[in-house]
Amino acid sequence: MSANRAFPKDRAEDKEARRRFPSVWLLILPYWKTKEGLQSLAMLACVLVGGWVGTYVSLWLNRWTGTFYDAIGAQKFVLLPALLTSFIVVAVLNAAQMMLAVALQSVVEFRWRKWLTNWMTEKWLERRLYYRIERDGALENIDQRVADDVRLFVHDSLLLTMGVLDVPVRIITFAIVLWNIGGGMKVTLGGSTYTVAGYLVFAAVVYQGTIFLFTHLLGRRAITLNAKQNRLEGDFRVRMVRVREFAEQIAFLRGEQTERQNLSNSLNKVISNLFSTLWITTRVAFFTNTVGHLGSIVPTLLVLPRLMGGNLTLGGLMQSNSAFGSLTGALSFFPQVYLGFASWRAEANRLREFLAVEVVTENVGFVVERGESHIVRGCGLLLTNADGLELARVPDFTVSPGSRCIVRGRSGSGKSTLLRALAGLWPHGQGTITIPSSGMFFVPQRSYMPSGTLKAVVTYPQDESAFRDDECVEVLRACGLSAYVDSLNVVDRWDGRFSGGEQQRIAFARVLLAKPNVLFLDECTSALDSQSERELYTLLLSSLPDATILSVAHRRELAELHEMAIDFSSGSTSEPSEPDQNGKAPHLPFEDRRGLEKMPC
Numbered sequence: 148m149s150a151n152r153a154f155p156k157d158r159a160e161d162k163e164a165r166r167r168f169p170s171v172w173l174l175i176l177p178y179w180k181t182k183e184g185l186q187s188l189a190m191l192a193c194v195l196v197g198g199w200v201g202t203y204v205s206l207w208l209n210r211w212t213g214t215f216y217d218a219i220g221a222q223k224f225v226l227l228p229a230l231l232t233s234f235i236v237v238a239v240l241n242a243a244q245m246m247l248a249v250a251l252q253s254v255v256e257f258r259w260r261k262w263l264t265n266w267m268t269e270k271w272l273e274r275r276l277y278y279r280i281e282r283d284g285a286l287e288n289i290d291q292r293v294a295d296d297v298r299l300f301v302h303d304s305l306l307l308t309m310g311v312l313d314v315p316v317r318i319i320t321f322a323i324v325l326w327n328i329g330g331g332m333k334v335t336l337g338g339s340t341y342t343v344a345g346y347l348v349f350a351a352v353v354y355q356g357t358i359f360l361f362t363h364l365l366g367r368r369a370i371t372l373n374a375k376q377n378r379l380e381g382d383f384r385v386r387m388v389r390v391r392e393f394a395e396q397i398a399f400l401r402g403e404q405t406e407r408q409n410l411s412n413s414l415n416k417v418i419s420n421l422f423s424t425l426w427i428t429t430r431v432a433f434f435t436n437t438v439g440h441l442g443s444i445v446p447t448l449l450v451l452p453r454l455m456g457g458n459l460t461l462g463g464l465m466q467s468n469s470a471f472g473s474l475t476g477a478l479s480f481f482p483q484v485y486l487g488f489a490s491w492r493a494e495a496n497r498l499r500e501f502l503a504v505e506v507v508t509e510n511v512g513f514v515v516e517r518g519e520s521h522i523v524r525g526c527g528l529l530l531t532n533a534d535g536l537e538l539a540r541v542p543d544f545t546v547s548p549g550s551r552c553i554v555r556g557r558s559g560s561g562k563s564t565l566l567r568a569l570a571g572l573w574p575h576g577q578g579t580i581t582i583p584s585s586g587m588f589f590v591p592q593r594s595y596m597p598s599g600t601l602k603a604v605v606t607y608p609q610d611e612s613a614f615r616d617d618e619c620v621e622v623l624r625a626c627g628l629s630a631y632v633d634s635l636n637v638v639d640r641w642d643g644r645f646s647g648g649e650q651q652r653i654a655f656a657r658v659l660l661a662k663p664n665v666l667f668l669d670e671c672t673s674a675l676d677s678q679s680e681r682e683l684y685t686l687l688l689s690s691l692p693d694a695t696i697l698s699v700a701h702r703r704e705l706a707e708l709h710e711m712a713i714d715f716s717s718g719s720t721s722e723p724s725e726p727d728q729n730g731k732a733p734h735l736p737f738e739d740r741r742g743l744e745k746m747p748c
C-alpha cells in the first residue's frame with residue numbers, strides 16, 4: 148500500500164517518522180552525477196570564481212573611493228580624469244562579469260530543473276505510481292509538486308549554495324579592509340585608556356546581528372505562512388481545474404452556486420493567509436528600512452572622533468563607510484538565508500513525500516501466475532479495500548483461450564474491481580490470478596481521449612505513426628464514425644466534441660487496431676443503444692475470432708454473445724441463464740463451447 152502520510156510538520160513529531168522519508172540528497176545528487184551535471188558543475192565553478200573576482204573588484208573600488216575623495220579634498224582636480232577613466236573601465240568589466248555570472252547560473256538552473264522534472268515525471272509514471280497516488284489518495288496536488296516545487300527547489304538550492312560559497316570570502320575580505328581602515332577606538336574606563344582594535348568590524352557584526360535577531364522575532368511566522376500559502380494556492384487551482392473538467396456535469400446540475408461558494412471559500416483562505424503574511428512582512432519591512440537608513444550614518448558617527456581629531460581624511464571616511472556597507476551587505480546574507488532556507492526545506496519536504504510514495508512497494512495480496520496461453524483464471528479470489536475489509540468474493544472461473552465470458556452483478560458488487568485486479572491495478576485481496584504474459588487490452592468504463600489529432604486519439608496508447616491513415620479510416624467507418632474520417636488529422640479537444648456513445652465507439656476502434664489476444668471490456672457500451680451495442684460486439688467478435696474476452700455488462704442482450712458468465716450476485720460461474728427476448732434459453736453461438744470446460748484451480 149502507498150504511504151498516505153504527510154511529512155511531519157511539527158518539530159515535536161516523531162523523529163523516527165521524519166527519518167522514514169528519503170533523504171534530501173536523493174533529490175540533489177542524481178543530477179550532479181550525470182555528464183550534463185558535471186558540465187553544469189564546471190559552469191558553477193566559473194560563476195564562483197567570477198564572484199571572487201567581483202569581491203576583488205569591490206576591494207579595488209573601495210581603495211579607489213579613498214583616492215578619489217582624497218583628491219577632491221586636497222583639490223587635486225588634475226587627477227580626476229585618470230581616476231574616472233579607470234573607474235568607468237572597471238565598472239563596465241564588472242557589470243559584464245556579473246551579467247555573465249547571472250546568465251551562467253540561470254543556464255545551470257534551467258538544465259537542472261529540466262532534468263529533475265523529467266526524473267520526477269518518470270518516477271510518477273513508472274510502475275503506475277500516478278494511478279496508485281490517486282486511487283489511495285496518497286498525495287495532494289501532485290502536479291504542483293512536479294511542476295512548481297521542483298522549479299522552486301532548484302532555484303533556491305542554487306541560490307543558497309552559491310551564497311554560502313561566495314559570501315564568506317566577501318565577509319573576510321571586507322572585515323580585513325575595515326579592520327585596517329577603521330583603526331582602533333580609544334576607550335577610557337576607570338581611569339585607564341584602552342584601544343579597541345578593529346571596532347568598526349565589531350560594530351558591523353553587532354549592527355547586522357541585531358537586524359537578524361529582530362527580523363527573526365518579527366518575521367518567523369512568515370515561514371509557516373509561506374508554506375501554507377503554496378498549499379492553499381494549489382488547492383484553489385485544483386478546484387478551478389475540476390470545474391473546467393466537469394463543466395458539462397456542473398452545468399446540467401446547475402451547480403454554479405455551489406461551485407461559486409466553494410471557489411469563494413477556497414479563495415478566502417488564500418487571501419486571508421496573504422493578509423496574515425502582509426502584516427508580518429510590513430512590520431519586518433518597516434524595521435529593516437528604518438535600520439537601513441541608520442546604516443548610512445552609523446559608520447560616520449563611529450569614526451567621527453577620529454575625523455574631528457584630524458586622524459582621518461575625507462577619502463578615509465568615504466572608504467570606511469563603503470567598507471562598512473560592503474561588510475554589512477555581505478552579513479545580511481544570513482537573515483535572507485534563514486528565510487530562504489525555511490522555504491527551501493518546505494519545498495524539499497514536499498518532494499520527499501512524493502519520493503516516499505515511490506519507495507513504498509505495493510503489498511500485492513494476489514498470487515499472479517503468468518502463462519503463455521491466452522487463458523484467464525481466478526481461484527479463491529477475495530477483493531478487499533485498502534484496510535482489508537471485504538468488497539467481494541469472486542466465484543472461481545476459468546476462461547479458456549478464445550472464449551467469451553460475461554461478468555454480471557449488482558452495481559457496486561465489485562465487477563470493475565475484479566478487472567482492476569486482473570490488470571494489476573488493485574493490490575488489495577487474496578487468491579490466485581492466471582493471466583497471459585502479454586497481448587492483453589483493457590477498455591475501462593470511461594475512455595481517455597488525449598488532446599491532439601483524431602488519429603492520435605484512435606491509435607492511443609500507441610504513437611499515431613504506428614498506423615497508416617487508411618487503417619484508421621477503415622476502423623472508424625466500421626465502428627460507425629464515418630462522419631469523422633475526414634478529420635483524422637484535425638487537432639481538437641476530442642473529449643469535449645464526441646458524445647458519450649461516440650467515445651465508446653472510439654474505444655472499439657482502438658481495440659480493432661490493437662488486435663489483442665485477450666480483451667477486458669468494462670461496461671464499454673453503456674452509452675449506446677441496444678442495436679448499436681449488438682452491432683459493435685458482433686463486429687468485435689468477427690474481427691477477433693480467437694480473442695479471449697471478459698466483458699462486464701448489465702444488459703441481458705449481451706449475455707447471449709458470451710459462452711459463460713461470472714455472476715457476482717449468485718456467487719456462481721455458469722453459462723448464461725438469462726432468457727432471451729422470446730423467453731427461451733439463451734442461444735450459445737459457439738458450438739465448441741470452449742468456455743465451459745471445467746478447469747481445476
Ligand SMILES: Nc1ncnc2c1ncn2[C@@H]1O[C@H](COP(=O)(O)OP(=O)(O)OP(=O)(O)O)[C@@H](O)[C@H]1O
Binds near residue numbers: 532557560561564
Ligand atoms: N479506490 C477505491 N477505494 C476504496 N473503495 C473503492 C475504490 N474503488 C472502488 N471501491 C469500492 O469497491 C466496491 C466495488 O466497486 P466496483 O467499481 O468494482 O463496482 P461495480 O460492480 O463495477 O459497480 P458498477 O456496476 O456500478 O460499475 C464499491 O463499494 C466501491 O465503493
